[in-house]
Amino acid sequence: MIRVIDLFKEFTDKAVLHNISLEIDKGVIFGLLGPNGAGKTTLIKTLCGILKASSGDISIDGESIENAKPSFGYVAQHFGQYEELSVWENILFYAKMYSVKDIKRLKYLMERYGLEAYKSTLAGKLSGGYQRRLALVCALVHNPKVLFLDEPTAGIDPITRKLLWDDFYTLALEGKTLFVTTHYMEEAQRCNQLAFLASGKLLVQGTPEGIKESIEGVELYSVKIDYNPELISAFAKFQGVALVNQFGDQLRLLLTQKLIVDSIEQEIKKYTDERLLKATISLEDVFIYLTQEFAE
Amino acid sequence: MIWAMAQKELLQLRRDKRLLALIGVMPIVLLILFGLALKLEPSNVKMAYFDEDKSFFSMLIETELFNDGYFELYKVTSLNDLQEEIRSGRAKAGVHIHKDFSASLVKNAQPHVDFFVDGTMPSLTTAMKYNSKIMTSENVTSNMYFLDENATNVVIAKTPFLIDTQILFNPDEKETWFFLPGVIGVLIMQVALILTGISVVREREKNTLEQLMVTPISKFSFVIGKLLPYIFIALLDFYFILGVGWSFFELPLPESHLLLFCLALIYVWVMISLGLLISLVSQTQQQAMFIAIFIIVPSILLSGFIFPLEAIPEYVRALSYAIPFTYFVEVMRGLLIKHTLLVDMVSSFMALLLFVIVFVGSSVVLFKKRV
Numbered sequence: 001m002i003r004v005i006d007l008f009k010e011f012t013d014k015a016v017l018h019n020i021s022l023e024i025d026k027g028v029i030f031g032l033l034g035p036n037g038a039g040k041t042t043l044i045k046t047l048c049g050i051l052k053a054s055s056g057d058i059s060i061d062g063e064s065i066e067n068a069k070p071s072f073g074y075v076a077q078h079f080g081q082y083e084e085l086s087v088w089e090n091i092l093f094y095a096k097m098y099s100v101k102d103i104k105r106l107k108y109l110m111e112r113y114g115l116e117a118y119k120s121t122l123a124g125k126l127s128g129g130y131q132r133r134l135a136l137v138c139a140l141v142h143n144p145k146v147l148f149l150d151e152p153t154a155g156i157d158p159i160t161r162k163l164l165w166d167d168f169y170t171l172a173l174e175g176k177t178l179f180v181t182t183h184y185m186e187e188a189q190r191c192n193q194l195a196f197l198a199s200g201k202l203l204v205q206g207t208p209e210g211i212k213e214s215i216e217g218v219e220l221y222s223v224k225i226d227y228n229p230e231l232i233s234a235f236a237k238f239q240g241v242a243l244v245n246q247f248g249d250q251l252r253l254l255l256t257q258k259l260i261v262d263s264i265e266q267e268i269k270k271y272t273d274e275r276l277l278k279a280t281i282s283l284e285d286v287f288i289y290l291t292q293e294f295a296e
Numbered sequence: 297m298i299w300a301m302a303q304k305e306l307l308q309l310r311r312d313k314r315l316l317a318l319i320g321v322m323p324i325v326l327l328i329l330f331g332l333a334l335k336l337e338p339s340n341v342k343m344a345y346f347d348e349d350k351s352f353f354s355m356l357i358e359t360e361l362f363n364d365g366y367f368e369l370y371k372v373t374s375l376n377d378l379q380e381e382i383r384s385g386r387a388k389a390g391v392h393i394h395k396d397f398s399a400s401l402v403k404n405a406q407p408h409v410d411f412f413v414d415g416t417m418p419s420l421t422t423a424m425k426y427n428s429k430i431m432t433s434e435n436v437t438s439n440m441y442f443l444d445e446n447a448t449n450v451v452i453a454k455t456p457f458l459i460d461t462q463i464l465f466n467p468d469e470k471e472t473w474f475f476l477p478g479v480i481g482v483l484i485m486q487v488a489l490i491l492t493g494i495s496v497v498r499e500r501e502k503n504t505l506e507q508l509m510v511t512p513i514s515k516f517s518f519v520i521g522k523l524l525p526y527i528f529i530a531l532l533d534f535y536f537i538l539g540v541g542w543s544f545f546e547l548p549l550p551e552s553h554l555l556l557f558c559l560a561l562i563y564v565w566v567m568i569s570l571g572l573l574i575s576l577v578s579q580t581q582q583q584a585m586f587i588a589i590f591i592i593v594p595s596i597l598l599s600g601f602i603f604p605l606e607a608i609p610e611y612v613r614a615l616s617y618a619i620p621f622t623y624f625v626e627v628m629r630g631l632l633i634k635h636t637l638l639v640d641m642v643s644s645f646m647a648l649l650l651f652v653i654v655f656v657g658s659s660v661v662l663f664k665k666r667v
Contacts, residue, residue: 050509097513138507
């Protein structure tokens with residue numbers, strides 16, 4: 001449904017996207033992960049045609065971006081609907097932009113996203129959660145095949161976030177392809193397919209499970225211990241420790257060399273009697289590990 | 297805390313290089329314009345001169361006018377031509393010396409010299425009337441006595457001839473007739489430059505432009521759709537003020553309503569496209585506002601709307617002709633007050649059309665590049 005081949009994007013002073021290639025199938029929820037400034041928003045904007053690619057090929061549903069406009073929708077990171085217009089006026093405006101005349105569908109969408117009660121409220125007066133819902137409705141008026149969502153749940157409360165994700169699954173079930181950027185691990189876990197972007201390069205792609213497995217030659221150990229800056233800085237100096245991550249009362253260590261497990265255990269004994277145990281790698285570990293590895 | 301706030305404001309300003317440049321450049325430009333360039337005393341006022349007498353005496357008047365330098369004379373060959381020159385705006389005044397001028401003078405019959413002035417601009421009219429007095433100065437009249445000792449003693453009147461001043465086009469010198477046509481232009485300039493000027497920038501600042509660019513709307517539809525309401529408002533403004541002028545200020549009706557509408561349409565088009573251009577070159581609403589005002593102020597002062605063009609020295613006059621409003625004022629007064637013939641306004645219409653082409657053209661180029 002979305003195909004990107006060798007995409008490059010340069011701004012006047014520097015390149016921000018290098019050699020991006022993607023292949024996303026119909027009905028997939030695709031998550032684009034990456035730290036701040038990795039180029040996630042630039043990539044999504046380039047895919048939507050807001051920014052022009054410097055080189056490379058993008059096709060959506062087999063069409064060029066310009067021709068594919070009626071078949072995709074975009075929800076920006078920042079609220080981009082008209083604050084001075086009411087909810088219904090905004091919806092109607094976007095419907096007209098897409099030449100949609102099916103008022104029933106618009107009313108259905110408004111109901112589906114719980115905006116019925118705010119029909120004549122000015123969009124600028126809505127809370128953040130409802131603004132997001134309105135943005136979603138405006139991007140869905142033309143029943144697009146592809147939906148681009150730039151950090152759709154940033155700053156959204158957990159309940160609304162759950163509602164939105166339930167809805168994303170419904171949309172995917174309807175056969176829509178969703179392209180979501182995020183840096184919430186819990187959200188990344190929900191995606192069918194993930195790609196990890198750092199410094200404008202795609203590092204890994206695959207299913208969440210696949211990505212976890214793709215980190216080869218590393219093992220994760222954890223120990224129950226309270227945060228101790230001394231211990232952490234001690235481990236950070238260890239050869240073969242790729243990542244030290246305190247997670248509540250757990251200290252997680254990503255090791256690239258098995259041999260050092262013993263010396264680590266000895267170090268830990270100085271602080272606690274708890275045992276160092278092997279643990280499964282989480283997406284967050286992968287995220288931080290990759291970000292560190294490829295930090296330039 | 298006040299200090300911190302002020303400091304923050306200055307820091308923000310320092311980051312906005314464009315606005316900073318505008319803030320720096322504007323006072324300098326205005327200073328040069330109005331400090332050095334603008335003299336409020338008009339000079340070289342064009343005068344059509346029709347001398348049917350062509351005698352020694354009429355030459356005296358011509359020489360004195362020439363020496364004085366306030367009026368810049370050029371000759372015409374009929375009374376009709378003389379009035380047409382003023383109607384077209386090529387001359388602001390005219391002098392007609394009748395055929396029997398010297399004959400009457402000799403008979404001591406106090407001949408009349410006709411002095412015509414354009415009344416559309418009352419301040420200029422007053423100045424011209426004042427300056428016409430040199431025609432009867434001693435340099436002229438002292439030579440009109442006959443020094444022939446053998447001649448019979450003729451009683452010479454103290455004033456050998458009289459000047460008949462005729463104010464054309466605005467005989468009552470009504471200030472409203474002079475101001476109203478220009479005020480309409482200023483208002484349209486405001487609507488067009490400020491409202492249109494911030495409209496695109498606003499979409500960009502509020503992130504709504506991004507959402508729009510994803511929809512299938514073409515750039516053409518986007519621009520036209522955005523401009524149409526302002527064109528409509530500007531036209532509404534145009535006829536509203538005219539309506540008030542016609543109903544309450546006895547503003548004369550134009551010879552041709554069609555031409556008036558054409559003028560309104562072209563001028564609105566010029567201003568709206570200039571507004572769009574502003575919107576495209578500015579990154580923030582602040583910048584757009586600043587540029588708009590930067591254009592409006594000199595437009596008002598240099599266009600001949602308040603000060604006659606004659607009051608603007610030659611070396612700045614070129615700038616006056618680079619201002620669309622100048623042509624609007626000219627044509628508007630021509631249409632409403634002087635009933636100037638179309639032939640004499642064609643060049644102004646053409647100039648306005650040229651502005652449209654330039655502004656629309658640069659907007660299209662910029663729009664393709666920026667958005």
